[in-house]
Amino acid sequence: MNTRNIVMVDNLHKIYGSGEAKTNALNGISMSVKEGEFVAIVGTSGSGKSTLLHIIGGIDNSSEGKVLIDGVDISELSENEMIKFRRDKIGYIYQDYNLIPILTVKENIYLPASLSGGDVETDYYDQIVEELELSEKENVFPNELSGGQQQRVAIARALINKPDIILADEPTGNLDKENSEKVVNLLKRIKANHKQTIILITHDYNVAKEADRIIRIEDGKLENE
Amino acid sequence: MNNTQIEKLIAKRRVEKYKNKKNLLGIIIFAAVFFFTSIAIFCVESEIELAKLGTASLSDVAYVLLVFLLVVILTAGVSVKSIYEVILINDMAEFRKLKLIGTTSAQLKRILKYERKLIFWRYAIGGAILGAVVGVMIPVQPYLSAIIGSMIASIGVIYFVISCSTAKLVKRIISLKVSDDLDNYRIPKHKRKSNIHGLKRNTESFLGLRYLYVRGGRSVITGLSLTLSFLLSFVILSVVSSFDIEKIVKRDYEHDSQFIISMERGPEEEYTDLIINSPYSDELERKILDIKGIDKIVKYRLLKMNFECSDENFNLCNGDVNVENAKDDSVVPIVINKGAYWYQNGSVSFQTGDVIESIVHCGNVDKKVSLVVNGFIDDPYDLNIYYTSDNNLDTLTDICCDCKWYVCVNDATFTKDTERMMKSIVDGNDRLRIEVFSEYYEQLKGVFENVKIAIYVICVIVCLFTFINLFDLSVNNIDSRKKDIGIYRTLGMSVKQVVALNYIEIGILIILSGFCGIVLGTPIGKILCKTLADLTRSNYIKYVFPTKYCFIYISAIIIIAYIMKSYIKEYINKVSIVDNIYR
Numbered sequence: 001m002n003t004r005n006i007v008m009v010d011n012l013h014k015i016y017g018s019g020e021a022k023t024n025a026l027n028g029i030s031m032s033v034k035e036g037e038f039v040a041i042v043g044t045s046g047s048g049k050s051t052l053l054h055i056i057g058g059i060d061n062s063s064e065g066k067v068l069i070d071g072v073d074i075s076e077l078s079e080n081e082m083i084k085f086r087r088d089k090i091g092y093i094y095q096d097y098n099l100i101p102i103l104t105v106k107e108n109i110y111l112p113a114s115l116s117g118g119d120v121e122t123d124y125y126d127q128i129v130e131e132l133e134l135s136e137k138e139n140v141f142p143n144e145l146s147g148g149q150q151q152r153v154a155i156a157r158a159l160i161n162k163p164d165i166i167l168a169d170e171p172t173g174n175l176d177k178e179n180s181e182k183v184v185n186l187l188k189r190i191k192a193n194h195k196q197t198i199i200l201i202t203h204d205y206n207v208a209k210e211a212d213r214i215i216r217i218e219d220g221k222l223e224n225e
Numbered sequence: 226m227n228n229t230q231i232e233k234l235i236a237k238r239r240v241e242k243y244k245n246k247k248n249l250l251g252i253i254i255f256a257a258v259f260f261f262t263s264i265a266i267f268c269v270e271s272e273i274e275l276a277k278l279g280t281a282s283l284s285d286v287a288y289v290l291l292v293f294l295l296v297v298i299l300t301a302g303v304s305v306k307s308i309y310e311v312i313l314i315n316d317m318a319e320f321r322k323l324k325l326i327g328t329t330s331a332q333l334k335r336i337l338k339y340e341r342k343l344i345f346w347r348y349a350i351g352g353a354i355l356g357a358v359v360g361v362m363i364p365v366q367p368y369l370s371a372i373i374g375s376m377i378a379s380i381g382v383i384y385f386v387i388s389c390s391t392a393k394l395v396k397r398i399i400s401l402k403v404s405d406d407l408d409n410y411r412i413p414k415h416k417r418k419s420n421i422h423g424l425k426r427n428t429e430s431f432l433g434l435r436y437l438y439v440r441g442g443r444s445v446i447t448g449l450s451l452t453l454s455f456l457l458s459f460v461i462l463s464v465v466s467s468f469d470i471e472k473i474v475k476r477d478y479e480h481d482s483q484f485i486i487s488m489e490r491g492p493e494e495e496y497t498d499l500i501i502n503s504p505y506s507d508e509l510e511r512k513i514l515d516i517k518g519i520d521k522i523v524k525y526r527l528l529k530m531n532f533e534c535s536d537e538n539f540n541l542c543n544g545d546v547n548v549e550n551a552k553d554d555s556v557v558p559i560v561i562n563k564g565a566y567w568y569q570n571g572s573v574s575f576q577t578g579d580v581i582e583s584i585v586h587c588g589n590v591d592k593k594v595s596l597v598v599n600g601f602i603d604d605p606y607d608l609n610i611y612y613t614s615d616n617n618l619d620t621l622t623d624i625c626c627d628c629k630w631y632v633c634v635n636d637a638t639f640t641k642d643t644e645r646m647m648k649s650i651v652d653g654n655d656r657l658r659i660e661v662f663s664e665y666y667e668q669l670k671g672v673f674e675n676v677k678i679a680i681y682v683i684c685v686i687v688c689l690f691t692f693i694n695l696f697d698l699s700v701n702n703i704d705s706r707k708k709d710i711g712i713y714r715t716l717g718m719s720v721k722q723v724v725a726l727n728y729i730e731i732g733i734l735i736i737l738s739g740f741c742g743i744v745l746g747t748p749i750g751k752i753l754c755k756t757l758a759d760l761t762r763s764n765y766i767k768y769v770f771p772t773k774y775c776f777i778y779i780s781a782i783i784i785i786a787y788i789m790k791s792y793i794k795e796y797i798n799k800v801s802i803v804d805n806i807y808r
Binding site: 112 | 435714720801
C-alpha cells in the first residue's frame with residue numbers, strides 16, 4: 001500500500017458563537033489519512049465529526065489549525081482555487097443524498113463533470129452506472145427512486161470526476177440494513193477499483209468496522225485510533 | 226387564555242416575525258385599495274353626471290380606467306399570492322410543529338385568517354381613505370354616497386381577491402401532514418430524455434431553464450402579469466403620445482395664423498345682435514397691417530341661417546371654395562361640405578342643383594333665400610357644412626359679418642414686439658378678444674405634459690406591482706433552492722455561476738414580457754390611435770412609438786435586475802454552504 005498521506009489535519013479547532021454561547025466543535029484535532037485508505041470516523045451526535053468532514057472538504061472554515069490535502073494547505077487557497085479544489089479533488093456523499101430534484105439521474109451524475117468543463121469518457125460513465133446498477137434508471141427523476149437507488153446515484157455523482165477523496169457523511173443513515181450493506185460494499189469496491197481515499201462518517205459500528213481504520217471522536221477530540 | 230386568544234396571539238407573533246415581507250404585502254394592498262377607490266369614485270361620479278345630462282352610459286375614459294383597474298387587481302392578486310407563498314413555505318417547520326402538538330386544521334385556518342386580517346385592515350383602510358381624498362379632488366361633482374360606496378366596494382373587492390389568491394395556499398397548509406413538506410416547484414414525475422449536451426454546453430442556462438419549466442404555472446402567471454402591465458402601460462402611453470399638440474392648436478389657428486381676433490359676446494347677446502354693431506372696422510384692419518411683422522388678415526365671415534321647415538341654426542360662411550356669384554340676394558349658390566360630421570349624421574342629403582329654401586339672418590333683417598347647391602367639398606375635419614363666397618355674403622348683407630380675423634405673420638420680420646403691439650390694439654376693447662398661437666400652444670402643451678406625467682405615474686405604479694412580484698419571485702427562488710445552491714457550491718459551482726443560474730429565469734421572463742408587450746402593443750396602439758382618429762375626425766392623432774416610456778421601463782428593469790443580482794449575490798456570500806445544505 002502507498003504510504004503517502006493525502007489528508008493531514010494539524011491541531012484543528014472550530015469554535016461556533018461567542019461569549020457564553022461559545023462552543024468548541026473541534027478542539028485541537030490532528031490526524032492523517034493515507035492515499036487509498038478507507039477511514040471511518042465515529043462519534044456521538046454533536047461530537048464534531050461532520051464539522052471535521054466539512055472542513056476537510058473545504059465547505060467550512062476552521063478557527064485554528066491546518067488541513068493539508070495532497071500537501072496543499074486548503075485555508076491558503078483563493079476562492080477560485082477552492083472551487084477548483086472542490087470540483088477536482090473531492091466527491092461528496094450525504095445522508096439524505098442531496099440530488100438535484102429537477103435533473104434526471106444521468107444529468108445528476110454528469111453535473112460535476114459539466115461544471116469542471118471536462119469530458120467524461122463514455123466507458124467510464126458506463127462502468128460506474130453498471131457497477132451501481134443504474135443503467136435502467138438513467139432517464140428518471142430522483143423522486144421516483146428508492147432511498148438505496150438515490151444513494152447509488154449520489155455515489156456515481158461523487159465518482160464522475162475521479163476525485164482523490166470521497167467524503168461520505170452518514171451515507172447509510174437513511175437506509176435499511178440491506179441497502180446499508182450494499183452501499184458499504186460499493187464503497188469498498190470503489191476503493192479497490194478506483195484507488196480512491198474514502199473518509200466516512202457514521203453512527204453505525206457495523207458500517208465502521210468495514211473500514212481499514214476507525215477514528216473515534218468525542219467532544220471535538222480524538223479518543224483513540 | 227382561551228383557544229381564540231392563543232390563536233390570535235400566534236397570528237400576531239407571526240406578523241411581527243415577518244414584519245418586512247408583511248409590510249410589502251400591506252403596501253400592495255394599500256395601493257390596490259387606493260386605486261380601486263379613486264377610480265371607482267371617478268367612474269360613479271361621472272356616471273351620475275352623465276345620467277343627469279341624459280347620457281346613459283359611461284364614457285370611454287371610464288372604460289379604459291376600468292380595464293386598467295382589472296389589471297391592477299390581477300397584478301396585486303398575483304403579487305400577494307407569491308409573497309404569501311414565500312412566507313408560508315418558510316414556515317413549514319413551524320406549521321408542522323403546531324400540528325405535532327395537536328393543533329387542528331380548523332385552528333390553523335383561523336390563525337391564518339387572523340394573520341391575514343391583521344395585515345389587511347390597517348393598510349386597506351389607509352388606502353381607501355387616501356383614495357377617497359384623491360376622489361374628492363377629481364374635477365367631477367363629489368357625491369358622499371359615491372365616495373362611501375366606492376370605499377366599501379374597493380375594500381370588499383380587494384379582500385375577496387386576496388382571499389381567493391391565498392385560498393389554495395391556506396388549504397395546502399391546513400391539510401398538511403406532520404411529515405409533509407411543501408415544494409416550490411413540481412418535480413417532474415415522468416421519464417424524460419436526459420440532455421447531457423445541453424447541460425455541458427452551458428450548465429447555468431440549462432439549470433435556469435429547467436427551473437423555469439418546473440415552476441410551471443407560477444412562471445406563466447409571473448410572465449403574464451409582467452406582460453400585461455407592460456402592454457397596458459405601453460398602449461396607454463402610445464395613445465397619449467400620439468396627440469400632435471401643434472396640429473391640435475393649428476386646427477383653430479387656420480391659414481397658419483399667429484393671432485385670432487374674435488368678437489366677445491355679452492351673456493345675453495346673440496351673434497346676430499353682435500354683428501349689427503360689429504367691432505371690426507377698416508381702421509382696426511389698417512392698424513393691424515401697419516404693425517411690423519404682420520403679413521395679412523384672413524377674414525372668417527358668416528351669417529346664421531335656418532331652413533324654412535326647421536328652426537335649427539346653421540352657418541353660411543366663406544371659405545376657400547369656388548362658388549358662382551349670386552345674381553341677386555334671393556338666389557345664392559353654395560358649396561356643401563359632405564365630409565362634415567353633422568351632414569353625414571343628419572337626415573338630409575343633397576345633389577348638385579338642389580334648391581334649399583332658407584331664412585338667412587342678415588343683421589337687421591331676415592331674408593328668404595333660395596340656396597342652390599353648386600358643388601361639394603369633402604373635409605371631415607371641418608364642422609361647417611354650407612359655404613359660399615365673400616361676394617355672395619356681400620350681396621346678402623350690407624353690414625360687416627366678419628366673425629374672426631386670422632392674422633398671419635411674416636416669419637422673417639415677426640418679433641416679440643409684434644405680439645405685444647397686437648395685444649395692445651385690443652386692449653381696452655371689451656368687444657374684441659385676441660388669442661395668441663404661441664401662448665395657447667404652450668398652455669396646451671403644459672396640460673398634456675401634466676396628463677402624461679399623471680399617466681406615467683400610474684403606469685410606473687402598475688409596473689411596480691410587477692417588479693415587486695418579480696423581485697419576490699427571485700427571493701422565493703433563492704429561499705426555496707437553498708439546499709440546491711449548497712449542493713451546486715459543494716460540487717464546484719462558483720458564486721457567479723449560481724447568480725447566473727438564478728438570474729436566467731428572471732431574465733427570460735423580462736425579455737419575453739418586454740418582447741410580447743412591444744409585439745402586441747404596437748399594433749394595438751396603432752389600431753387604437755386610428756380608431757380614435759376616425760371617431761373624433763381628427764388629423765392630430767397619429768401613432769407614435771412610446772420611446773421615452775420604453776426607455777424608462779428598460780431603465781427600471783435594469784435597476785431592479787441590478788438590485789436582484791446584488792441580493793442574490795449577498796445571500797450566497799452570506800449563507801455558508803453548510804447552512805444551505807443542512808438547513
